[in-house]
Amino acid sequence: MTLTDWLYQATRKLSRESAEQVRREIQEHYESARDTALACGSTSEQADRQALAALGDPRSANFEYRRVLLTAAEAKILRGGNWEAKAFCAHGTLRRALTAIPALALIAAIAFFATGRIELAKIALAAVVMTGLLFAAPLLPVYTAPRARIFRLVKWAAIAGAFALIMGADAMKMSWLIFSSLWPIAWIEWTRTSIRRKLPVARWPKQLYL
Secondary structure, three states, rough: HHHHHHHHOOOOOEHHHHHHHHHHHHHHHHHHHOOOOOOHHHHHHHHHHHHHOOOOOOHHHHHHHHHHOOOOHHHHHHHHHHHHHHHHOHHHHHHHHHHHHHHHHHHHHHHHHHHHHHHHHHHHHOOOOOOOOHHHHHHHOOHHHHOOOHHHHHHHHHHHHHHHHHHHHHOOHHHHHHHOOOOHHHHHHHHHHHHEEEEEEEHHHHHHOO
């Protein structure tokens, strides 16, 4: 195995920035170990082998790197969220239109309740919750870690409440539908939790607070 092979295995599934960081650090460790071996009388080939052996198993290293550095999947979600946030903030008309959706849904819910169409009112009220979380949340003053934790607890409680409101007494029977609907959201949230653990709070974009 060569150093190139070792680095390939050790940086699998890491983001480009993480992989570049690993390559720089490993190259330094490798050169240092190789120079030490040469100074002790090893031949060039022996020094290469000793330096490579000192790096350890690349698969184990990759596992440890993925625990502390951003993976390619995490970087993709981070870039996508940042792009959406920039697009949302950059277009005032779009922002106002989207944030008006929860208000319109609330008006519809009130109108349905007033006319006795309870089931439609429940659906509209659930839409208020879901669209409010999606479109209004980026405008909320959530910019510290404690506020972020509180917001996320409220968010998941509200999502669960919205589904329970729509399904009513059949919520338990329809749990499979709830799971299939929520698992993509839960997966993204799980990935964001991993990103929060890896990035210092000072580097969190707005999406990581929500």
